[in-house]
C-alpha cells in the first residue's frame with residue numbers, strides 16, 4: 372500500500388491554541404493537508420490514528436562521516452590534530468569496504484532512530500555507504516572525498532570518473548564533490564574539484580576554518596584565510612556548503628554571504644574537540660544560510676541532530692541575547708535550511724513537499740504540558756519521544772522499531788572488536 376492517511380495529527384500548538392490536521396501522503400509527497408480527509412477521498416490507503424502524535428519535520432544532517440560511527444569512543448579528550456594523526460587516521464587505514472558497509476548501517480540506524488532522514492556524507496568507499504542508503508530507505512548526498520595529501524593518485528582518478536559518470540545517483544541519492552579541507556588538498560586539486568563540480572553541476576562540500584591552526588597555516592602557506600583561498604581558486608559560490616566555519620573573520624563572513632554559500636555548524640564536535648566556539652549568531656547576522664550537522668560519531672560522539680539543534684540555539688544566545696535564534700529558527704536550521712542547501716524540496720510539513728516527517732509521542736513526559744509544540748520539541752524533548760519516522764512517504768521506523776536493527780548492532784560490535792585486535 373503506497374498511500375498513508377495520518378488522521379488528526381497535531382501540527383501546531385502555540386499558547387494553548389492547537390491545530391490538528393489529516394495528512395494524506397501519496398507518491399512520496401504530502402498530497403493533501405486538511406481539517407478532514409475522508410477514507411473515500413484518500414482512496415486505497417493505510418489509515419493511521421495520529422491523535423496521540425505531533426507531526427514535525429524530520430532532521431537533515433548537513434555534515435557527517437557516517438562510517439566513522441565504528442570509531443565512536445576510540446579516541447576522546449584531545450584536540451583535532453593529535454586526534455586525527457595519532458588515532459583516527461591510523462585506525463581508518465585498517466578499514467576495508469566490508470567494514471564501511473557495517474559502519475554505515477550502524478550510522479543510518481542511529482540516524483533513523485533519532486529522526487534523521489537525510490545526511491551529507493564525506494568518507495572513503497562511498498559506494499558502500501551509497502548502497503546502505505538505498506537499502507535502508509533514507510536520503511543522502513554522498514561525497515566523493517578528495518585529499519591528495521592522504522590518498523594515492525589512482526583513487527582520486529577513480530573518484531573523478533565516478534563523478535563524471537554520475538554513478539549511483541537516484542531519487543534518494545545524490546553525489547557531491549567533497550575536497551576534505553585546505554590542509555589536506557593541494558591547490559591544484561582544489562581547482563580541479565571546483566572545475567568538475569561546475570561542469571557536472573555538483574554541489575561542493577568541504578571542511579572550512581575549523582580550527583585556529585588551520586587558519587594560521589593557510590595564512591602562512593597562501594597569504595589568506597581558507598574562504599579567501601576558495602574564492603581565489605573559483606570555489607566560493609552558491610554551490611559551496613562548508614562545514615564548521617568556526618574561525619571566520621568579518622571579511623570572510625562578508626564574502627561568504629555575498630557568494631550565497633551555506634555554512635553547516637557542528638556545535639557538539641567543535642566544543643568536544645575544543646576547535647572553538649561556533650559563530651552561529653555571527654554567521655546568521657551576516658546573512659549567511661546556516662544549517663546544522665553532527666559531524667562524525669568519533670568527534671560528537673553521536674549522530675543525534677536533536678542534541679546539536681538544542682546546543683546551537685543555546686550557543687547563539689550566549690553571543691547574542693535571549694531573543695537570538697528562537698526555537699522555530701533552531702528547528703529550521705536542523706531541517707529546511709539543510710534541505711534547501713542540498714537541493715531537496717523538503718523540511719516542512721506542507722502540501723507538495725517530500726513526505727519526510729516524524730511522529731512525536733505526545734504522551735512522553737517532556738511533551739507535557741504542550742503550550743508550544745516547537746518549544747517542547749527543541750528545548751524539552753529528545754529523540755526518545757520519536758515514535759515513528761517516515762521518509763519519502765514510507766515508514767522507516769515504526770513504534771521505535773527499525774527492521775534488522777538487532778543484527779546491525781551485533782555486526783558492528785563484532786567488527787569493532789576485530790579492528791582493535793588487527794595490528
Ligand SMILES: [Zn+2]
Pocket residue numbers: 434435436578614666667
Ligand atoms: Zn567533518
